[in-house]
Amino acid sequence: MLQRFMLSTCLLMSVYAFGQFSREIPMTPDQWEFSKNTKYEFKKVDGRRSMELDGRATLTDFSFKNGTIQVDIYANYLRSFAGLFFRQQNGNSDEVYMRMHKSDKFDALQYTPIFHGESNWQLYKEHQAKVVFNKMGWNTLRVEVVKYTAYIYVNEELVVVVPKLKAENGKGSIGLWAGFGNIFSCMKVNSEVGKRTKVLYPDKVMKEVITSWEISEPQRYESDNVLDSSLFSNEHYTKVATEPSGLLPISKYVVKPSQGGFEKNQQDYIIAKLTLKSKKEQTKKLFFDFSDKIVLYLNGQEIFKGDNSFRSKGDAYQGHVSMERNSVMLPLSKGRNSIHAVVLEKANGWGLMGKFEDLNSISIK
Numbered sequence: 001m002l003q004r005f006m007l008s009t010c011l012l013m014s015v016y017a018f019g020q021f022s023r024e025i026p027m028t029p030d031q032w033e034f035s036k037n038t039k040y041e042f043k044k045v046d047g048r049r050s051m052e053l054d055g056r057a058t059l060t061d062f063s064f065k066n067g068t069i070q071v072d073i074y075a076n077y078l079r080s081f082a083g084l085f086f087r088q089q090n091g092n093s094d095e096v097y098m099r100m101h102k103s104d105k106f107d108a109l110q111y112t113p114i115f116h117g118e119s120n121w122q123l124y125k126e127h128q129a130k131v132v133f134n135k136m137g138w139n140t141l142r143v144e145v146v147k148y149t150a151y152i153y154v155n156e157e158l159v160v161v162v163p164k165l166k167a168e169n170g171k172g173s174i175g176l177w178a179g180f181g182n183i184f185s186c187m188k189v190n191s192e193v194g195k196r197t198k199v200l201y202p203d204k205v206m207k208e209v210i211t212s213w214e215i216s217e218p219q220r221y222e223s224d225n226v227l228d229s230s231l232f233s234n235e236h237y238t239k240v241a242t243e244p245s246g247l248l249p250i251s252k253y254v255v256k257p258s259q260g261g262f263e264k265n266q267q268d269y270i271i272a273k274l275t276l277k278s279k280k281e282q283t284k285k286l287f288f289d290f291s292d293k294i295v296l297y298l299n300g301q302e303i304f305k306g307d308n309s310f311r312s313k314g315d316a317y318q319g320h321v322s323m324e325r326n327s328v329m330l331p332l333s334k335g336r337n338s339i340h341a342v343v344l345e346k347a348n349g350w351g352l353m354g355k356f357e358d359l360n361s362i363s364i365k
Helices: 002-007 229-234
Strands: 014-017 020-025 032-034 039-045 048-059 067-074 081-089 092-098 109-115 138-146 149-154 157-162 173-190 212-215 238-241 247-249 268-278 282-291 293-298 301-307 326-332 335-345 351-356 362-364
Touching (some): 039 173, 092 149, 282 293, 326 335, 335 351
Antiparallel strands (some): 014 020, 020 173, 039 048, 067 138, 067 173, 081 173, 149 157, 212 268, 247 351, 282 326, 282 351
């Protein structure tokens, strides 16, 4: 009997001492809270206590700050998403998930922050990775978190490093999530991290990058009438900061009116405003990108319209953003100039970024 006890898989234990902890999470109903419309079933798979999940499950009465979260996920060749989230609070969290049907593809694993309940994976291509998953049995996903840096492992291989976690929560709840159904087992949480794990910091901001915008309140997109530039001055604007890369994750600052349905969401929009002061009449080159769609105005005149939506350019098109994907020449007047960007979004990442070729003889107000 003692030998059988010692060899059992996923032995439940909790140890707390001097700020350190180690806990193995049982796959039993009393440990979890489930989001609305989540489907779940507790059962044995390969002799393990497991949870089959389609939706989101949050571990009850547990706050995570730093340490390691690990879980085994059963191999699945069908289209699905399976992962974990951590430091969840007030609708924001950091999320890592495997796309096992994309094994050996560049985006087989993805990291994204969740802002106000919305995923933003299109904005962070640099935090996606090519991974070859086990076709049978279990795949182990492990995330080591030290302050605001995360190291992500699959089957003991380091596949992604996130130097600065985007949700910026110092602590919060943890849980599991799956899309289209996946099976989880052997979840462990502890305060230990690998010896080579250390805190990293993002690069310095280039001076040509736009580091702040003024944005309007979000609204439903009903028709092109809302794009009338004469109405822009009636909006209430709030100044918000970009990330060091120049990316403005819009959902971080506003709640999307239509949300929770991914590509079934309706389109919403905000207006982003930038004021330039030019010492003379001149032309300046602006590099930029956006998600999903944009209409760009200079001094009330439309100068660019684009669509970067998911699958808008074919079934394989992801809609990722990249700073120098688009450019436009701005004929600036001497004195004050206004740029307005109407940014429309359905799902997967509401974003805007921009930088100037140079800032000679202009200043951003």
